[in-house]
Amino acid sequence: MLTPQTSLGIDDIRLGDVVFWQLPENEREGAFAKLRRERPVSWHEEFEYPGLPKGPGFWAVTHYQDVLTASRNPQRFISGKGTSIGDMPAELNEFFGSMINMDPPRHTKLRLIVNRGFTPRMVAQAEQTVREKARRIVNAVCEKGECDFVTEIAAALPLEIICDMMGIPAADYKRIFELTNTILGIGDPEYAMTVEELMAAGLELSQYAQQLGQERLERPRDDITSKLMHAEVEGEALNAAEFASFFILLVVAGNETTRNAISHGMRALTDFPDQRRKWQREFERVAPTAVEEIVRWASPVIHFRRTASEDCELGGQTIKAGDKVVLWYNSANRDETVFVDPHRFDVIRDPNEHVGFGGGGPHFCLGANLARREIAVMFEELFRHLPDIEISGEPAMLLSAFIHGIKRMPCRFTPRKPLEDGCRV
Numbered sequence: 001m002l003t004p005q006t007s008l009g010i011d012d013i014r015l016g017d018v019v020f021w022q023l024p025e026n027e028r029e030g031a032f033a034k035l036r037r038e039r040p041v042s043w044h045e046e047f048e049y050p051g052l053p054k055g056p057g058f059w060a061v062t063h064y065q066d067v068l069t070a071s072r073n074p075q076r077f078i079s080g081k082g083t084s085i086g087d088m089p090a091e092l093n094e095f096f097g098s099m100i101n102m103d104p105p106r107h108t109k110l111r112l113i114v115n116r117g118f119t120p121r122m123v124a125q126a127e128q129t130v131r132e133k134a135r136r137i138v139n140a141v142c143e144k145g146e147c148d149f150v151t152e153i154a155a156a157l158p159l160e161i162i163c164d165m166m167g168i169p170a171a172d173y174k175r176i177f178e179l180t181n182t183i184l185g186i187g188d189p190e191y192a193m194t195v196e197e198l199m200a201a202g203l204e205l206s207q208y209a210q211q212l213g214q215e216r217l218e219r220p221r222d223d224i225t226s227k228l229m230h231a232e233v234e235g236e237a238l239n240a241a242e243f244a245s246f247f248i249l250l251v252v253a254g255n256e257t258t259r260n261a262i263s264h265g266m267r268a269l270t271d272f273p274d275q276r277r278k279w280q281r282e283f284e285r286v287a288p289t290a291v292e293e294i295v296r297w298a299s300p301v302i303h304f305r306r307t308a309s310e311d312c313e314l315g316g317q318t319i320k321a322g323d324k325v326v327l328w329y330n331s332a333n334r335d336e337t338v339f340v341d342p343h344r345f346d347v348i349r350d351p352n353e354h355v356g357f358g359g360g361g362p363h364f365c366l367g368a369n370l371a372r373r374e375i376a377v378m379f380e381e382l383f384r385h386l387p388d389i390e391i392s393g394e395p396a397m398l399l400s401a402f403i404h405g406i407k408r409m410p411c412r413f414t415p416r417k418p419l420e421d422g423c424r425v
């Protein structure tokens with residue numbers, strides 16, 4: 001159980017100030033609890049980025065029900081004006097202006113191109129690949145007795161899976177990993193602090209995408225890049241910028257989120273050994289609820305933004321047309337009016353209609369089924385082969401208001417010989 005507490009007065013909670021995101025986790029939780037209690041929809045100044053004009057400010061939506069309402073009303077709360085708190089400079093649009101920043105009907109048409117690759121059936125078909133990769137990742141560390149949990153275990157699986165789905169060769173995994181880290185790590189001095197650094201990563205990934213796209217245009221294969229290159233929307237192929245931004249969205253989203261769910265999950269299972277025992281005793285039975293609880297607990301994506309298209313009311317607050325409205329999934333996932341003991345990690349929590357993958361509506365996470373499988377299979381392989389694995393030191397947290405990220409985190413376990421491929425213990 002984590003105990004949220006804050007010494008901040010309600011007017012001193014500044015979600016658009018980087019100082020807030022440097023506070024310890026329980027103090028941030030305490031501040032969000034205070035917002036939910038006292039001012040569920042509150043106004044905040046925006047972050048300041050060097051070289052960019054400061055935006056007009058935003059409404060912070062902290063209650064579960066209001067996050068659902070905004071997510072499910074895409075006509076009133078639109079995505080087409082951007083889903084990050086700060087407005088994207090036009091030159092970044094070419095790299096990041098993908099379907100997540102679009103509204104129906106164009107959003108619907110673009111999403112349809114790739115939707116079929118992520119259905120439960122397709123994910124079930126990919127199960128064997130996910131398992132083989134997870135096993136190889138565990139085999140690669142099992143004799144060491146200790147390693148970095150994030151880079152050597154948690155990050156490796158989603159990275160390899162999304163790269164394979166896109167048709168990216170193994171030799172390029174490492175560079176893709178670095179570039180997506182830079183893109184979602186903006187604001188953390190270890191990754192990127194300026195728009196120029198973000199631009200450079202976007203440009204490199206975009207050029208990479210276009211080169212791969214050209215190869216697949218000439219020689220299609222069974223991968224998403226080939227599908228995108230040969231797709232038509234309203235009778236036209238995607239142009240280079242549309243294709244590249246689609247590619248970037250999938251690679252970034254597929255790789256930077258699930259890793260944090262797995263890392264936070266391992267940390268919680270170490271901190272709450274009774275929950276771990278419960279899951280290890282009956283893996284299959286508990287897995288479905290444990291995976292949902294890990295995503296709720298981790299809330300790997302902290303927020304997305306919408307913009308009000310008309311004057312309206314949300315959570316008792318008047319919102320003007322054009323106002324930015326930010327949906328704080330982390331807060332909705334701790335809403336005490338919805339979740340019993342929200343600060344308790346409970347692998348058999350039921351019901352658990354969390355908003356870790358979004359609050360429903362047209363942008364609901366495309367990769368949710370895939371992410372759930374990756375998380376379940378990774379823990380199954382870990383428990384099977386390294387049953388006493390545990391986190392052995394403090395995590396290095398990503399400094400971000402957007403991604404609840406862990407950069408590095410040591411773990412230890414009793415060393416074991418690698419399992420032979422395909423064998424079951």
Ligand code: HEM
Pocket residue numbers: 071099100101111158162249250251253254255257258261295299300301304329355356357358359360361362363364365366367368370371
């Ligand atoms: C635990 C892991 C993950 C979490 C917590 C997560 C979370 C989210 C959230 C919160 C959204 C926005 C939902 C909304 O606006 O309503 C989203 C959208 C999206 N996610 Fe995920 N995601 C995860 C894994 C993945 C994976 C593995 C992929 C694979 C490609 C993926 C692809 C996407 C895409 C493409 C969108 C945009 C969908 C659209 O605009 O229609 N995500 N995700």
